[in-house]
Amino acid sequence: MRIHLLGTAAGGGVPQWNCNCATCREARAGRGRVLPRSQSSVAVSADDQHWFLLNASPDIRWQIEAFPPLQPLAGKKRSSPIQSVLLTNADLDHALGLILLREGEKLFVHATASVRKSLTEGISLAPALDFFCGLAWICPPGELSPLLCRDGSPSGLLYEALPLPGKPPRFMKGKSSPSPGDGIGYRLVDEKTGGGLLFLPDVAGLPESVVQNLSHCNLLLFDGTFWSEHEMQEGGVGDFSAKDMGHIPVSGADGSLRILAQLQVPNKIYVHINNTNPMLMEDSPERATVTAAGCAVGWDGMGIVI
Secondary structure (H helix, E strand, O other): OEEEEEEOEOOOOEOOOOOOOHHHHHHHHOOOOOOOEOEOEEEEEOOOOOEEEEOOOOOHHHHHHOOHHHOOOOOOOOOOOEEEEEOOOOOHHHHOHHHHOOOOOOEEEEOOHHHHHHHHHHOOHHHHHOOOOOEEEEOOOOOOEEEEOOOOOEEEEEEEEEEOOOOOOHHHOOOOOOOOOOOEEEEEEEOOOOOEEEEEOOOOOOOHHHHOOOOOOOEEEEEOOOOOOOHHHHOOOOOOOOOOOOOOOOOOOOOHHHHHOOOOOOEEEEEOEOOOOHHHOOOOHHHHHHHHOOOEEOOOOOEEEO
16 A cells, blocks of 8 residues: 655644744745645555545645646546545545545545535535536445445455544534544555555544554554644644644643554654644654654655555
8 A cells, every 4th residue: 555645734734824933934944944734635545546535635736736646647638546535524624625626527525424514514515516526425434345446446445434532623613513423534454465554633532442443553644733732822823722623732641642652553653733833843852752752743745655
């Protein structure tokens, strides 16, 4: 299985268009201390020909142009090797890219009933796309099942949805109560090699039911949104805590790094990283702490084969 990190930042990217925090300033300065990052999305394939997107960020057009395997096939006027999109939730930074894919054939989108409701009733994304390419919704399975290509043929990958603590997106406030399926992760397994990927970019908490799954992979892509619980307030750029925004912080006694450090997983990589997170600084003590724990901070264009 080939995994390519198209984008590794949280909503807004790095630098964020209206942010002048320390990391955004460094990203703009171009000195190499903070690499610019687009918003979180991943491409996965078992054969280098049929590709699946894990979330579709608002930066998806530029991400496709930066990764030739996702570009139109040679000899065809219009085509795409992208077979379908697997959504983890209905957040704007994960779903707005669907709008940018409207010029092609019908979009095949894997999403829970809760996510479908949010995108249909909350921002009318699904009804809007019906006037262009249209959507074919697929309910992700609760156990490992074949991930099929657009034409129904096998892709060489198996996949399943993993329930995660979560809540509806902000634009559904007052319209929907928290329900199972508001947020999920995905496990993907290569049928030939047995290599496994866990994709968990939005994790509000780590109950034992989630922790038990974390070791069952060769590559873990995990929520690295915030370094600390009150990072936004302390940086003077927002009023919400990590918990308010549905993310477990990386650091602290209840943070994710303490748990990830103990996992016997070959590749543990943080993705979906907010522009305020100090571990984006290549020479920061926070980055050194992550590296010492056997983890890595993802960057756009990073590729892994398992």
